[in-house]
Amino acid sequence: xxxxxxxxxxxxxxxxxxxxxxxxxxxxxxxxxxxxxxxxxxxxxxxxxxxxxxxxxxxxxxxxxxxxxxxxxxxxxxxxxxxxxxxxxxxxxxxxxxxxxxxxxxxxxxxxxxxxxxxxxxxxxxxxxxxxxxxxxxxxxxxxxxxxxxxxxxxxxxxxxxxxxxxxxxxxxxxxxxxxxxxxxxxxxxxxxxxxxxxxxxxxxxxxxx
Amino acid sequence: xxxxxxxxxxxxxxxxxxxxxxxxxxxxxxxxxxxxxxxxxxxxxxxxxxxxxxxxxxxxxxxxxxxxxxxxxxxxxxxxxxxxxxxxxxxxxxxxxxxxxxxxxxxxxxxxxxxxxxxxxxxxxxxxxxxxxxxxxxxxxxxxxxxxxxxxxxxxxxxxxxxxxxxxxxxxxxxxxxxxxxxxxxxxxxxxxxxxxxxxxxxxxxxxxx
Numbered sequence: 001x002x003x004x005x006x007x008x009x010x011x012x013x014x015x016x017x018x019x020x021x022x023x024x025x026x027x028x029x030x031x032x033x034x035x036x037x038x039x040x041x042x043x044x045x046x047x048x049x050x051x052x053x054x055x056x057x058x059x060x061x062x063x064x065x066x067x068x069x070x071x072x073x074x075x076x077x078x079x080x081x082x083x084x085x086x087x088x089x090x091x092x093x094x095x096x097x098x099x100x101x102x103x104x105x106x107x108x109x110x111x112x113x114x115x116x117x118x119x120x121x122x123x124x125x126x127x128x129x130x131x132x133x134x135x136x137x138x139x140x141x142x143x144x145x146x147x148x149x150x151x152x153x154x155x156x157x158x159x160x161x162x163x164x165x166x167x168x169x170x171x172x173x174x175x176x177x178x179x180x181x182x183x184x185x186x187x188x189x190x191x192x193x194x195x196x197x198x199x200x201x202x203x204x205x206x207x208x209x210x
Numbered sequence: 211x212x213x214x215x216x217x218x219x220x221x222x223x224x225x226x227x228x229x230x231x232x233x234x235x236x237x238x239x240x241x242x243x244x245x246x247x248x249x250x251x252x253x254x255x256x257x258x259x260x261x262x263x264x265x266x267x268x269x270x271x272x273x274x275x276x277x278x279x280x281x282x283x284x285x286x287x288x289x290x291x292x293x294x295x296x297x298x299x300x301x302x303x304x305x306x307x308x309x310x311x312x313x314x315x316x317x318x319x320x321x322x323x324x325x326x327x328x329x330x331x332x333x334x335x336x337x338x339x340x341x342x343x344x345x346x347x348x349x350x351x352x353x354x355x356x357x358x359x360x361x362x363x364x365x366x367x368x369x370x371x372x373x374x375x376x377x378x379x380x381x382x383x384x385x386x387x388x389x390x391x392x393x394x395x396x397x398x399x400x401x402x403x404x405x406x407x408x409x410x411x412x413x414x415x416x417x418x419x420x
Contacts, residue, residue, distance in 0.1 A: 009279075033276055038247070061269045063322065073245065085295075088323075089329060089330070090328065111298065113301060115299020115302050116298065118340075120298065120299070
């Protein structure tokens with residue numbers, strides 16, 4: 001099984017389907033966000049799901065009732081996973097988990113951009129606790145800060161950790177896995193490569209060799 | 211000019227257009243969220259904008275580059291405003307403000323659900339500061355907690371404050387305005403009413419009398 005998740009952050013549906021098809025043999029799953037979904041419509045989730053399991057990176061951060069509605073729509077399109085924020089508190093996360101069915105729920109323990117250190121990073125431990133207590137499946141933790149990823153691994157119990165920020169953002173696949181990530185998320189280094197399949201194959205093989 | 215914003219949290223496009231048309235004479239703007247947009251497609255924003263200005267309540271909470279992409283899509287559909295989270299830090303909010311063009315950017319100072327007291331409420335003042343320093347147009351502050359709304363009014367300078375939670379969630383229109391809100395956001399009490407136009411008219415007249 002591959003440890004590689006493709007962050008398919010392109011805006012064009014045809015390009016998205018093309019890259020997904022070519023890279024599929026080397027992927028565990030495909031992560032899509034709002035830019036692609038708002039550009040091409042929510043049916044892109046159904047279409048991509050025929051190729052590989054799809055994780056909707058919607059960073060859901062609303063009141064419980066709205067979180068529930070978003071979760072139900074994501075489920076209805078056959079997605080594999082959903083990514084939510086935990087800073088909104090346990091009731092908001094619980095509303096996702098309780099309505100997730102077979103959807104894997106991933107809570108963002110910490111983000112990878114500079115601004116994440118301003119407020120969010122103070123609450124990483126609280127958010128991991130919320131994720132565990134509400135019964136979420138896994139966590140998102142940054143490959144750009146391996147020492148933080150390692151800290152999150154230590155307090156995460158046996159939750160699955162997905163780690164974005166590998167490649168263009170500076171994170172290293174090997175470092176992320178060694179720090180405790182179960183899977184790494186790679187975007188630009190694959191979808192902007194002249195040969196996306198070859199780029200995915202290489203990262204997949206590097207991950208296999210660890 | 212009306213002080214009433216309709217939170218159009220229905221899932222069906224036809225129903226949404228029908229309620230918007232009937233209540234329009236009493237509204238300042240219409241707020242839409244992801245449940246409606248994911249169900250009916252992003253073009254609903256263009257369609258509703260022909261009736262009233264539309265505020266996209268997307269609670270944008272991503273890294274700067276993704277925040278920028280979401281903002282650009284919202285702009286391209288002719289929306290009037292966008293609602294973003296501030297807990298992600300100044301760089302994420304700035305990415306929205308700098309790419310907003312004529313879009314009014316509203317930062318969530320505090321949410322109305324119980325879980326908001328868990329982590330977010332500790333950072334209301336930080337988030338208001340981020341909103342002011344990045345040049346956002348306004349803030350979102352809860353009608354369900356008038357004393358908090360009043361506190362936010364005091365530190366908000368001359369930023370416009372929109373206040374959700376009026377009606378079914380327990381907040382009172384008059385109390386919210388007296389505590390410092392410029393506009394109130396009402397959902398279920400209007401769209402679930404047997405006569406949405408009449409419900410909107412009554413709240414509008416109450417607001418006019420303050």
